[in-house]
Amino acid sequence: KYGWVPYYAVWTEDGKFSVSSNHQLPISKVVAAALILKRTAFRRFSIFYAPKGPLMDWMNESLRKRVLDDLQSFAKKQGAIFLKLDPDVVLGRGVPASVDEVTENSGQAVMSDLKRRGWVESSDQIQFRNTVMVDLSASEEEILMRMKQKTRYNVRLAEKKGVSLRVGKLEDLGMLYKMYAETSVRDGFVIRDEEYYMTVWKLFMSSTAHGQPSTVPLIAEVDGEAVAAIFLFMFAGRGYYVYGMSRNAQREKMPSYLLQWAAMKHAKAHGCLTYDLWGAPDVFDESDSMWGVYRFKEGLGSDVVRTLGAYDFAPSKFWYSMYSDVMPRVLNFMRSRGKEKTKQVVGGA
Structure with missing residues (x-):
């Protein structure tokens, strides 16, 4: 097709x-x-x-x-x-030329x-050639403490500001695509047409492994209104953050931070040992278009993995x-x- x-x-x-x-x-x-x-x-x-x-x-x-x-x-x-x-195939771990760099x-x-x-x-x-991963084998408290202080603060801020979370359903997908489109226009990246995402999301939401769906949309709401969401994919002991989206409104309440914490807990509860945040810069400085996204992911207590x-x-x-x-x-x-x-x-x- x-x-x-x-x-x-x-x-x-x-x-x-x-x-x-x-x-x-x-x-x-x-x-x-x-x-x-x-x-x-x-x-x-x-x-x-x-x-x-x-x-x-x-x-x-x-x-x-x-x-x-x-x-x-x-x-x-x-x-x-x-x-x-x-x-x-892993070529190394850690940011190149940093004290954490390890060559494989x-x-x-x-x-x-x-x-x-x-x-x-x-x-x-x-x-993505490079990615960042969070180790989920530790306790929830340890995972939270590995995050940067500002990230932990934003997770708790979202909770205090009344951000609530729920697992999305098939009937939410149309709304989620519109939110994804809004995000792409705001942040300047290209997405496919709605039919493509409907096919992918429905397919993986209906696909099950060990009695659990392979994909769940997690939705953040403020006063009953959806303001941000992510799609969590799970396969072979690893969780993946593949699609993320947010409205322009209520961003100051930090819903994206709470969503990532919820995704880690959900993946861990369903047997995942690693959470792959799906993507890191090719060049680890401000010249790379993914630098801002990487700094957000870095705050979640993740480690850089560089592949072939x-x-x-x-x-x-x-x-x-x-x-x-x-x-x-x-x-x-x-x-x-x-x-x-x-x-x-x-x-x-």
Whole structure:
């Protein structure tokens, strides 16, 4: 529907590699797996993307060689302009050049291996390369005390100012999209159309694991009026802050701080050991557009995690160069149109 066709890839212990456009794949003795998305480009070519994959033990050199060999052969046989991957391989922790910086040598070795094999660092980073995470394994009191003093003050201020919280329902989604659109116009970022978010939110709210929804919207209200909200995603012991939104009104009552604290408690209560605040700057200073958001997240007692980011394997250097030259201009045009459409949504709200 949105231009991408899914393929499902698995590698098994017996040395087999299987790719299918349906779900009929081996599920026993799997040692690696990937969702591979395909999209047509320039009419007769395709681009491929394995989001956050492949999933495997990246430190296992023989397995890594086997998987990358198969992916490169797959890209060539498919006539791909490129195949992009962006696994959660950690390169380091802490802000670079700070006293907290720690380098992960194993991750650095993976990066060197990719470059040696002809993979190039992508100019189009789909996911955030860096993120910040909160350790939820401690007690609630300890988690709260790890926050910066100003952040703890704002959490308590929101409570004193009468900000209340509730878990959202399907009937709230239309209102939440309008709030998200208002946020995007105010803060200058691009969002998709309402139908896209309705599909994503409904899908994950109805998807369950261990009897619990994979996603819950948490809504902050003042005098019964919604003023801010976040969507908390939960999967495999980790909570994710993916979408956040707020009204222009009542921001001085700090509802966003209380929402983040509520998300941590909710994720912890549902078995999550980590809360991923989903995104940090590439450059840790005021020159980066995410600096202000990062300072907010930093106050929540989070730690910086720096990952590999996206790498591309391009069988055809010519078409890869052509695509890399043309697509930024196409995307800029589409983003400009998207901003205008979002302004219309906010204006008609």
